Amino acid sequence: MTFKTSDAYGRRRLLILAATGIASGLYPLMGRTDSDEGGHESESTGKQTGTTSPVVGIAASGPTGKVVVIGGGMAGASVAKYLRLWGGANLQVTLVEPDASYTSSIMSNLAVTGARTVDSLKFSLSNLTSRYGVVRKTASLQSIDPVGKTVKLSDNSTLAYDRLVLAPGVEFDDAYGLTQQDYTSTMPHAWRAGAQTTRLQQQVAGMVNGDVFVMTIPKSPYRCPPGPYERACVVADFLKTRKGSACKVLVLDQNAAIQAEAGTFTKAFTVTHAGVVDYQSGVTDIQINPNTRAVSYLDKAGVRQQVSARVVNPIPPHRATGSAAGGWMSAAGLANGTNGRWAKVNVLSYESTAVAGIHIIGDASECGLPKAGHVGNQEAKICADAIVRLLSSQQPDPAPVANSACFSPITASTASWLTAVYQYDPKTLTMKIATSGGQIIGGTPTESNAISSKNFRQMDTWFKTLMGDTFS
Ligand SMILES: Cc1cc2nc3c(=O)[nH]c(=O)nc-3n(C[C@H](O)[C@H](O)[C@H](O)COP(=O)(O)OP(=O)(O)OC[C@H]3O[C@@H](n4cnc5c(N)ncnc54)[C@H](O)[C@@H]3O)c2cc1C
CATH class of the missing domain: 3.50.50.60 (FAD/NAD(P)-binding domain)
Structure with missing residues (x-):
C-alpha cells in the first residue's frame, strides 16, 4: 500500500484501522538483534554521512526536513514509522534508542507469573529501517539545544533537527x-x-x-x-x-x-x-x-x-525521563507539567507548551490522556500528522480523535477490558471522551461487564495488532 503525503483522509483511516484491530499477521520478532542501520552522524557536526535507502511504498514527495525521535518504545517507534509513511521520502527521520529491540511492558504481568516469557515480549526495531527508511542511532540523548536545534548523544555525536520528538517514557523515584x-x-x-x-x-x-x-x-x-x-x-x-x-x-x-x-x-x-x-x-x-x-x-x-x-x-512514583533536577528534559525547560514531573503539550500537535519545535508523546507528556501504550501509539499518529502538516506550512488537524483499549488478565485464562474514544474539545483545549457519534461527553471509559475467556482470546488479538502497527 502506498500512502500519499497529502492524503489526510488516508491518515485518519489508518489510525482508525489500527484502533479497531483490523490489521493482521502481526507477530513479535523473537530473539533478533539489530545494530545501527542507515545513515550515521559525523562527530559533533550534525551532518549526515549516510543516506536513507529508498523504501518501497514511501512516496518520493512531500515536505523536506529533519525529524529526530528520541526513544524507540510504543510512542517513539509509532511516530518514526508514521512520519515516513505520511511524510514521504523527503522527510529524514532519525530514531535514537540505546536498545536494539523493545521489550513490551504490555502483557508483562503474564511474564511475572511465567505464563509468557520475557523474550516473547521483544520486538525488533529493524523493520523501521528496512520497511520505512527510518535512520537508527544506537545511543541515548544527553542534552538538547532548543535554540541551535541540535541534540547531543551518548556517543558524542550531535544531530540537527527541524522538529524534535521526545518519547523517552518514565523514570522511577x-x-x-x-x-x-x-x-x-x-x-x-x-x-x-x-x-x-x-x-x-x-x-x-x-x-x-x-x-x-x-x-x-x-x-x-x-x-x-x-x-x-x-x-x-x-x-x-x-x-x-x-x-x-x-x-x-x-x-x-x-x-x-x-x-x-x-x-x-x-x-x-x-x-x-x-x-x-x-x-x-x-x-x-x-x-x-x-x-x-x-x-x-x-x-x-x-x-x-x-x-x-x-x-x-x-x-x-515515576516521572518523565529526564525531568528530575539536572536531567536533560528539565535543563531544556520542558518539564513544565504538574510538580515539574511531566512535559505539558498542546494536544493538537503534541508540541511542548514551553519550547517551540519540540514535541513530547507517550508517558512523558502531560496531556490529560491515560499513560498507556495504546494511547502512546495514537498520540504518535496525531503528532506525526501534525508535523507533516507543519513542515508543509499547514496547521495541525483541528479535530483529532484517539482511542484506547486495555485488556487486563484476571486469571491465567480470563480477562476484562476498558475502552474509550477521545475527541478534541475546543472549549477546554483538551481531549475528552466522545460517543461513537462524535459528541463530546467527558465521563469515564467503558469497562467490560464480564471477566471471561473470550476477552482473554481477544486480548491476544488486540496485543498482536497494536504491536504490529507499532513495530512491523
Ligand atoms: C505491567 C504493565 C502492563 C501494561 N499494560 C498495558 C496495556 O494493557 N495497555 C496499554 O495500552 N498500556 C499498558 N502498559 C503501559 C505501557 O507499557 C506504557 O504506557 C508505554 O510503554 C509508554 O510508551 P512510551 O513510548 O511513552 O515509553 P516506553 O514504551 O517505555 O519507551 C520509552 C523508550 O525510550 C527509550 N529512552 C529512554 N531514555 C532515552 C534517552 N535518553 N535516549 C534515547 N532513548 C531513551 C527507552 O529505552 C525506551 O525504549 C502497561 C505497563 C506496565 C508496566
Missing part, C-alpha cells in the same frame, strides 16, 4: 527507603519490562504456601492505570493454584480508590480472588526494609501496620 540499586538487585518494581520482570518472576516462583506478596501502588498519574490491579490478580491466581490457598497478596494503594476498571477489580478482589487479595486503599508513609523485607505503613485510619513479606514488589 527512590521511594519507601529503597534505591535504584535495590530495585535492580533485590526488590524489582518491574514497571518497565526487562531484567526486573525476570527477577520478579523468579521470586514469585520461589514462594511457598502461606507466603505473603506485598505490592505498592503510587499516587496517580502513573503508567497504566489498571496495571497494578491486574498484577495483583494474576499473581493471586498463580499463588493459589500453584502454591496453596494460604498465600496472600497485600496491595498497598496510595490512592483513595481503585484507579481504573473499579467494578471489575472490586469483583476480582472480593469474589474471584477472595481470601487471597487484601486490598488496602489510602495507605501512606510506606517503609520497606530491603534486607529483612519488613514492610510498614499507615493504613487509611492512620494506624501503623507491619507485615513480613516473602516478596516485595514496590512500584515507585
Whole structure:
C-alpha cells in the first residue's frame, strides 16, 4: 500500500484501522538483534554521512526536513514509522534508542507469573529501517539545544533537527527507603519490562504456601492505570493454584480508590480472588526494609501496620525521563507539567507548551490522556500528522480523535477490558471522551461487564495488532 503525503483522509483511516484491530499477521520478532542501520552522524557536526535507502511504498514527495525521535518504545517507534509513511521520502527521520529491540511492558504481568516469557515480549526495531527508511542511532540523548536545534548523544555525536520528538517514557523515584540499586538487585518494581520482570518472576516462583506478596501502588498519574490491579490478580491466581490457598497478596494503594476498571477489580478482589487479595486503599508513609523485607505503613485510619513479606514488589512514583533536577528534559525547560514531573503539550500537535519545535508523546507528556501504550501509539499518529502538516506550512488537524483499549488478565485464562474514544474539545483545549457519534461527553471509559475467556482470546488479538502497527 502506498500512502500519499497529502492524503489526510488516508491518515485518519489508518489510525482508525489500527484502533479497531483490523490489521493482521502481526507477530513479535523473537530473539533478533539489530545494530545501527542507515545513515550515521559525523562527530559533533550534525551532518549526515549516510543516506536513507529508498523504501518501497514511501512516496518520493512531500515536505523536506529533519525529524529526530528520541526513544524507540510504543510512542517513539509509532511516530518514526508514521512520519515516513505520511511524510514521504523527503522527510529524514532519525530514531535514537540505546536498545536494539523493545521489550513490551504490555502483557508483562503474564511474564511475572511465567505464563509468557520475557523474550516473547521483544520486538525488533529493524523493520523501521528496512520497511520505512527510518535512520537508527544506537545511543541515548544527553542534552538538547532548543535554540541551535541540535541534540547531543551518548556517543558524542550531535544531530540537527527541524522538529524534535521526545518519547523517552518514565523514570522511577527512590521511594519507601529503597534505591535504584535495590530495585535492580533485590526488590524489582518491574514497571518497565526487562531484567526486573525476570527477577520478579523468579521470586514469585520461589514462594511457598502461606507466603505473603506485598505490592505498592503510587499516587496517580502513573503508567497504566489498571496495571497494578491486574498484577495483583494474576499473581493471586498463580499463588493459589500453584502454591496453596494460604498465600496472600497485600496491595498497598496510595490512592483513595481503585484507579481504573473499579467494578471489575472490586469483583476480582472480593469474589474471584477472595481470601487471597487484601486490598488496602489510602495507605501512606510506606517503609520497606530491603534486607529483612519488613514492610510498614499507615493504613487509611492512620494506624501503623507491619507485615513480613516473602516478596516485595514496590512500584515507585515515576516521572518523565529526564525531568528530575539536572536531567536533560528539565535543563531544556520542558518539564513544565504538574510538580515539574511531566512535559505539558498542546494536544493538537503534541508540541511542548514551553519550547517551540519540540514535541513530547507517550508517558512523558502531560496531556490529560491515560499513560498507556495504546494511547502512546495514537498520540504518535496525531503528532506525526501534525508535523507533516507543519513542515508543509499547514496547521495541525483541528479535530483529532484517539482511542484506547486495555485488556487486563484476571486469571491465567480470563480477562476484562476498558475502552474509550477521545475527541478534541475546543472549549477546554483538551481531549475528552466522545460517543461513537462524535459528541463530546467527558465521563469515564467503558469497562467490560464480564471477566471471561473470550476477552482473554481477544486480548491476544488486540496485543498482536497494536504491536504490529507499532513495530512491523
Ligand atoms: C505491567 C504493565 C502492563 C501494561 N499494560 C498495558 C496495556 O494493557 N495497555 C496499554 O495500552 N498500556 C499498558 N502498559 C503501559 C505501557 O507499557 C506504557 O504506557 C508505554 O510503554 C509508554 O510508551 P512510551 O513510548 O511513552 O515509553 P516506553 O514504551 O517505555 O519507551 C520509552 C523508550 O525510550 C527509550 N529512552 C529512554 N531514555 C532515552 C534517552 N535518553 N535516549 C534515547 N532513548 C531513551 C527507552 O529505552 C525506551 O525504549 C502497561 C505497563 C506496565 C508496566
